[in-house]
Every structure is written in structure tokens, then in C-alpha cells.
Amino acid sequence: MSNHIVHHEYGDGGVPLDAAQRGRGPFIWRFNLFHRLTHGFAIISFYTLILTGIPLRFACAPFAEPLMRFWGGVEQAGLIHRTAAVFMVTYTFVHIVYMTVKLVRTRDKRRMLWGSDSLLPHPQDARDFLQQWKWYFGKGERPRFGRYSYLEKMDYMGEVWGFVIIGGSGFMLWFPEFFGRWMPGWMFNVATIFHAYEAMLAAAFLFTIHFFNVHLRPDKFPLDAVMFTGRGTLDYMEEEHPVMMDQIEAVAHEPVSHKAIADRRAPPPTRTQTMVAAIFGFAAWGVGLATIGMILWAALC
Amino acid sequence: MALIMGLVPAGLEAQAVLECQRCHGELELLRQHTRTLADARRMLVLPEELAASAHGHMTCTDCHAGFGRFPHPAAARTTGCADCHEAAEQEWRRSAHAGVEGEEAREVGEVVTCTQCHGVHTVVDLERLAEGPELARLNERCTACHELQRLSPPDPHRAAEGVGCHSCHSAHEQLPPADPESRMAAHNQPQFCGACHQEAAAAWVNDVHGQALLATPPEDFDPRRGIGPPTCSTCHDAHPTAVAGERDFTVAAVERCAECHPHAAQTFFGTYHGKATALGSVIVATCADCHSAHQIFPADDPRSTVAEQNLVPTCAACHPYARPAFVLYDSHPEPFNRHRNPAIFYSFWFMNSLLIGTLTVFGLHTLFWWVRIKVDERRGIFHGPGHKHGPGQGQGQGQGQGRVRGEGDEHE
Numbered sequence: 001m002s003n004h005i006v007h008h009e010y011g012d013g014g015v016p017l018d019a020a021q022r023g024r025g026p027f028i029w030r031f032n033l034f035h036r037l038t039h040g041f042a043i044i045s046f047y048t049l050i051l052t053g054i055p056l057r058f059a060c061a062p063f064a065e066p067l068m069r070f071w072g073g074v075e076q077a078g079l080i081h082r083t084a085a086v087f088m089v090t091y092t093f094v095h096i097v098y099m100t101v102k103l104v105r106t107r108d109k110r111r112m113l114w115g116s117d118s119l120l121p122h123p124q125d126a127r128d129f130l131q132q133w134k135w136y137f138g139k140g141e142r143p144r145f146g147r148y149s150y151l152e153k154m155d156y157m158g159e160v161w162g163f164v165i166i167g168g169s170g171f172m173l174w175f176p177e178f179f180g181r182w183m184p185g186w187m188f189n190v191a192t193i194f195h196a197y198e199a200m201l202a203a204a205f206l207f208t209i210h211f212f213n214v215h216l217r218p219d220k221f222p223l224d225a226v227m228f229t230g231r232g233t234l235d236y237m238e239e240e241h242p243v244m245m246d247q248i249e250a251v252a253h254e255p256v257s258h259k260a261i262a263d264r265r266a267p268p269p270t271r272t273q274t275m276v277a278a279i280f281g282f283a284a285w286g287v288g289l290a291t292i293g294m295i296l297w298a299a300l301c
Numbered sequence: 302m303a304l305i306m307g308l309v310p311a312g313l314e315a316q317a318v319l320e321c322q323r324c325h326g327e328l329e330l331l332r333q334h335t336r337t338l339a340d341a342r343r344m345l346v347l348p349e350e351l352a353a354s355a356h357g358h359m360t361c362t363d364c365h366a367g368f369g370r371f372p373h374p375a376a377a378r379t380t381g382c383a384d385c386h387e388a389a390e391q392e393w394r395r396s397a398h399a400g401v402e403g404e405e406a407r408e409v410g411e412v413v414t415c416t417q418c419h420g421v422h423t424v425v426d427l428e429r430l431a432e433g434p435e436l437a438r439l440n441e442r443c444t445a446c447h448e449l450q451r452l453s454p455p456d457p458h459r460a461a462e463g464v465g466c467h468s469c470h471s472a473h474e475q476l477p478p479a480d481p482e483s484r485m486a487a488h489n490q491p492q493f494c495g496a497c498h499q500e501a502a503a504a505w506v507n508d509v510h511g512q513a514l515l516a517t518p519p520e521d522f523d524p525r526r527g528i529g530p531p532t533c534s535t536c537h538d539a540h541p542t543a544v545a546g547e548r549d550f551t552v553a554a555v556e557r558c559a560e561c562h563p564h565a566a567q568t569f570f571g572t573y574h575g576k577a578t579a580l581g582s583v584i585v586a587t588c589a590d591c592h593s594a595h596q597i598f599p600a601d602d603p604r605s606t607v608a609e610q611n612l613v614p615t616c617a618a619c620h621p622y623a624r625p626a627f628v629l630y631d632s633h634p635e636p637f638n639r640h641r642n643p644a645i646f647y648s649f650w651f652m653n654s655l656l657i658g659t660l661t662v663f664g665l666h667t668l669f670w671w672v673r674i675k676v677d678e679r680r681g682i683f684h685g686p687g688h689k690h691g692p693g694q695g696q697g698q699g700q701g702q703g704r705v706r707g708e709g710d711e712h713e
Contacts, residue, residue: 023686059576177622185630197652219685236686
């Protein structure tokens with residue numbers, strides 16, 4: 001019996017906390033260290049930006065003043081906000097360089113841009129979206145996703161859109177004198193609206209819809225740590241990304257190579273890795289839900 | 302009850318004073334003739350105290366005429382302060398300290414006489430009274446009763462040299478500010494605050510607030526209910542006086558402007574300036590930074606700091622590179638008003654639609670997903686990793702599982 005087929009259970013044989021560790025099969029790499037670090041940076045900077053920005057946006061809410069005091073006052077919160085923004089711009093730039101280098105070096109550019117591995121939106125995503133609704137009403141099977149489902153692509157493209165909108169308006173508001181040389185002043189009013197609403201949209205989307213899709217769905221509850229540990233079981237991958245697994249397996253079928261899957265095989269995450277991922281994940285989840293609570297609370301004022 | 306005397310060791314008077322001092326300098330002796338120790342103390346006059354007072358050059362009998370002989374004749378009377386200080390007495394008669402008749406009497410309390418502020422034998426001359434420790438002592442006497450009006454050390458009026466309660470409230474003609482005759486009555490403030498703050502008062506009387514004040518007859522004011530145009534104390538308070546530039550003043554000033562200008566305040570609090578101010582920033586612009594403090598005019602008045610032609614220098618106070626394009630910023634945006642600025646209106650609605658639209662579509666997407674999974678669960682169809690094999694099945698035996706695994710194993 002091959003040693004890569006393991007029935008993963010922890011403790012007393014119950015269901016693993018991490019949805020990506022449930023089911024059988026070897027662990028398969030889904031995200032490399034660079035992906036995971038980028039996502040970790042995104043969480044840290046996004047939370048910092050949201051939590052320093054939200055008391056200003058909802059200055060009339062009861063939580064605004066204590067939260068500002070926590071940051072050390074409006075000016076210091078602004079400084080932290082802009083530091084986090086610079087951090088976000090930096091890793092985004094590194095990410096763009098990484099993706100560019102990857103695209104230049106890859107032999108199959110068409111596959112990276114237009115294939116089922118792509119992060120870019122394709123017509124197939126629209127079909128998957130409609131198929132998902134058909135499935136909801138019992139009019140069809142669940143759509144079979146490739147490496148990235150349309151929801152994951154939405155998260156990614158949402159970040160691109162959000163980065164441009166929030167980043168652009170943020171820099172305008174950071175340097176009003178510079179931008180005010182060649183822009184009419186009311187553009188700062190517009191920038192304020194775009195900045196605030198796009199940030200609210202990002203926060204509301206990530207802290208409700210992204211959290212539900214990724215972690216809180218009854219079939220994955222309470223946590224999917226694949227983005228933190230970087231790997232999931234074969235069962236998990238087949239459930240979430242069947243088209244990708246088909247392709248891996250198609251290669252594996254060929255007599256020369258069991259290599260495709262062997263190359264992607266990962267050691268099971270250690271207990272420590274799982275614990276760290278769980279603590280990080282739950283902390284992010286808790287703060288995110290608290291933030292949603294704050295937005296709703298503030299809506300009353 | 303008769304008031305007693307002391308001793309000045311100088312010249313002719315000294316002799317007379319010494320005579321009085323025989324009894325009124327000896328507490329034990331006095332105690333034998335009084336019912337209580339407190340009475341004896343009141344009759345005790347210390348010569349050095351009297352010598353240091355403004356009345357140090359006078360003899361006892363100048364005030365206590367007829368008491369020169371002992372035993373004191375029954376007809377002897379002590380002279381009133383008014384005999385010499387007629388003008389002060391006249392002023393005092395008009396003040397609240399002379400007593401209030403009717404309903405208010407209980408509220409205001411008893412009559413406050415000369416000696417309660419000036420003391421008896423320790424009366425201080427005007428020069429010393431107006432400064433230093435004597436002024437502080439005099440103010441203490443005022444605040445002994447007017448506790449709430451006590452100024453704390455950082456208050457600019459307390460810190461200022463030679464400024465005491467009397468500087469604003471007059472020395473003898475104190476009246477409650479509600480009294481139109483009071484120096485601190487709303488319409489009198491520009492005159493009396495302006496006595497020191499000339500520049501502010503001179504500018505202010507011409508601006509909208511000053512003109513409104515001058516146009517309003519005193520009887521139309523009711524400061525207690527905040528009726529009438531704003532005066533000095535409407536913004537600056539009195540006890541303590543709020544200092545421009547300090548956080549407390551800045552926040553309070555905006556709130557005060559907001560009392561009469563709620564719409565302007567509401568739109569201001571929709572901007573970065575307003576929000577940062579509400580959270581305690583003092584470096585961002587508030588009402589007075591743009592509209593000025595004492596020269597407020599409508600925007601269509603060329604004297605206004607927010608008149609179109611004056612906006613560049615006004616904004617440039619904080620934004621040094623302000624240009625005609627920059628000052629098109631709307632400090633009081635109305636996102637619901639299409640005519641005020643269509644760009645703001647449409648971007649507001651676009652972002653709101655995007656927010657609500659996205660959350661609605663994907664909120665429903667999420668909700669239906671949850672329902673689908675729950676419905677399937679009830680029918681015995683389970684989703685999620687590990688469920689496709691069904692419960693209790695050993696590895697490699699599940700249906701539809703591991704196209705790779707089964708065959709992959711054989712390869713090995």
C-alpha cells in the first residue's frame with residue numbers, strides 16, 4: 001500500500017478542524033510560500049487599514065473615539081494607516097513583478113492567461129455562475145471549478161479593483177496639494193466617497209461573503225486553512241477544484257508519469273502549522289465579524 | 302455691634318491709638334467682657350495689621366467717633382464706609398450685592414457689604430489691590446461664594462497680570478449677566494470685553510454676528526435660554542474662558558456654531574475636516590479656520606474669507622499650494638443634492654449602488670448556497686471533502702473516488 005494514501009484524522013478520530021485536511025488521499029500543494037505570505041500580508045495590512053479608517057469614517061459612532069484613542073489619536077492613526085498602505089502597495093508591486101516574471105518564463109503563456117489555471121475572468125466563469133444558480137434550484141449539477149473558482153477570481157479581481165480605487169483615491173487624499181495642482185478640488189470630495197465606499201464594500205464583502213464561501217459553509221465549517229498551510233487532501237482538492245485535479249490526473253495516467261501528482265504531493269501539515277493557521281484564521285474571522293458589527297452599529301448614527 | 306481699633310506707632314495719632322490698644326490689643330482682657338471667645342476675637346485689633354492697611358494713616362476715632370472715652374458712651378456710633386467712599390457706595394447700592402428684593406432674594410442670598418470683600422482693619426489700598434497676592438486674595442473672596450466661577454490656573458484671565466473678577470464684573474456694581482445693566486450682559490460684552498480685546502471687538506462689531514447684535518434690542522435677549530445673536534461668551538465662555546487653538550475650545554466652538562447653523566455643521570461633519578475634528582484633531586480646519594473668528598460674512602460678501610476671490614489665501618493657510626482649481630473643493634458637500642455638485646451626487650450614487658448591488662447579489666448567492674447544502678443534508682446528500690466516499694467505507698473502496706489513487710497505487 002502506498003504511503004501517500006492516508007486517512008487523515010486527528011485526536012480521537014473526529015473530523016479535522018481544517019476542511020482542507022478532511023477526506024482521504026495524499027496532501028496536494030495548492031499555494032506556495034509566496035502565495036501564502038502575500039495573502040498573510042494582505043490580511044495584516046487590510047485589517048490595519050480598515051481598523052484605522054473605520055473610526056474616521058464613522059466618527060459619530062460610539063466606538064470611534066475609544067478606537068482612535070487605542071491608535072493614539074487621529075494623527076497617529078493616520079500615520080499607521082498610511083504605513084499600512086505603503087506596505088500594501090509594496091507587496092502588490094512585488095506580486096506584480098512575480099506574476100510578470102512567471103508569465104515571461106512560462107512556456108505555455110496561453111494556458112496561464114486563458115486556460116483553466118488562470119486567475120483572470122473567463123466566459124467559463126459566467127457559465128459556472130449560472131450553473132451554480134441552477135444547482136441551487138435543483139436544475140443541474142454543481143459547477144466543476146478549475147484551479148480558481150469564479151468566487152476566488154472575484155476576490156482577486158475585487159482586490160485589483162479595490163487596490164486601484166482605494167489606492168488611487170487614498171494617494172489623492174494623502175497629497176491634496178500635489179493633486180490639487182491639476183485637479184479640480186471637488187475631485188477630493190469624489191475621492192473621499194470612492195475611498196470610503198469601496199473600503200466598506202471590500203470589508204463587507206470579505207468579512208461576510210468571502211468568509212462564508214471559504215470557511216463558514218456548512219460543508220467546510222468552521223475553517224479552511226488551505227491558504228495558511230498551503231495544502232489540502234486529494235479529496236478536498238477534488239471537491240473544490242475538480243477540473244484542476246482532472247488535469248493532474250490525466251497527466252498521471254500516462255505511463256511515463258505519475259510525476260504530476262507526485263510533484264504536487266505535500267507532507268501533511270504539522271500540528272503546529274495547523275494550530276497557527278487556526279489561531280490566525282479564527283482571529284481574523286473574529287475581528288472581521290466585529291468590524292461588520294461596528295459598521296452596522298455605526299449605520300444607526 | 303461696635304467695631305474695634307488698633308494702633309499706629311507714629312506721631313500724635315500714635316498716642317491715641319495706644320490708648321485704645323490697652324484693651325483692644327489684649328485678647329484675654331477682652332474675653333472678660335464678652336460672652337464668647339469669638340466676640341473677643343472680633344474686638345481684637347492688631348496694630349501691625351492696621352498699620353499695613355490703606356487706613357494706616359488714620360486713628361481709631363476717625364471711624365469710631367465718640368469711642369475716645371472709656372467707658373464708651375452709649376450714643377457712640379462707628380462711621381459707615383460711605384461717609385468717605387461715597388461713589389463706591391452709590392455703585393454698590395445698584396449691585397446685586399446690595400440685596401435683591403422678592404423672589405430672587407432666596408436664590409441670591411444675603412447682602413454682601415464692604416467688609417466682606419475688603420475686610421475690616423485690613424483694607425488694602427487700590428494700588429496693591431489691583432495686583433499680585435492681594436488681587437488673588439480678593440478673587441478668593443469672590444469665589445468663596447461664587448464657587449462655580451472659580452478659574453483654574455491655566456485660564457488666561459487668571460494667568461493674566463492684574464485681571465481679577467472685578468475687571469469684567471466691575472468693582473462695586475456687580476449684576477447678574479441676565480440683567481441688561483450688567484457689564485457682562487450680552488449686548489454689553491463687546492464694549493467691556495473689547496476694553497482689553499480691542500482688535501477682536503473692533504473686527505467683530507462689523508461682521509454678521511456683531512451687526513445682528515447691534516440690531517437686536519436688549520430686551521429681546523434671553524441669554525439663559527440662548528436667545529439672541531451670539532456674543533463674546535457664546536463662543537468663548539466665561540468661567541473658564543476657552544482659549545482658541547486648544548482642543549476643548551475647538552470642539553466646543555464647532556458645536557456652538559452648530560447650534561444655529563445645523564446644516565453647515567452636518568455637512569462639515571461629512572468631510573475629513575469634520576470627522577477628524579470630532580475625534581480630537583486640532584490641526585484640521587474647523588469653522589473659524591475658513592470663516593474666520595471675528596470677521597464672518599456671507600460668502601457673497603467680498604469681505605468674507607470664503608468669498609470666491611478670497612478662497613485661495615484662506616485655504617492656503619493650511620494647504621500652501623492651494624490654487625484656483627484646488628479651492629473648488631466642497632467643504633460642505635451634499636451628496637443628495639444633484640444641483641450643488643453633480644460629480645459628488647453621481648459618484649455617491651454609483652458607489653452606493655455598487656455596494657448595495659454587490660452585497661445583494663452575493664448575499665443571495667451565499668444564502669441560497671447555505672439552503673442548498675442544508676436541503677441536501679436532509680436528503681442524505683453530503684457535500685465537502687471526505688463525504689463522497691460515504692461514511693464508514695475503507696480507503697480505496699469508495700465509489701467515484703480516486704481515479705488516480707486506485708490506478709496510481711498499481712503503478713507503484
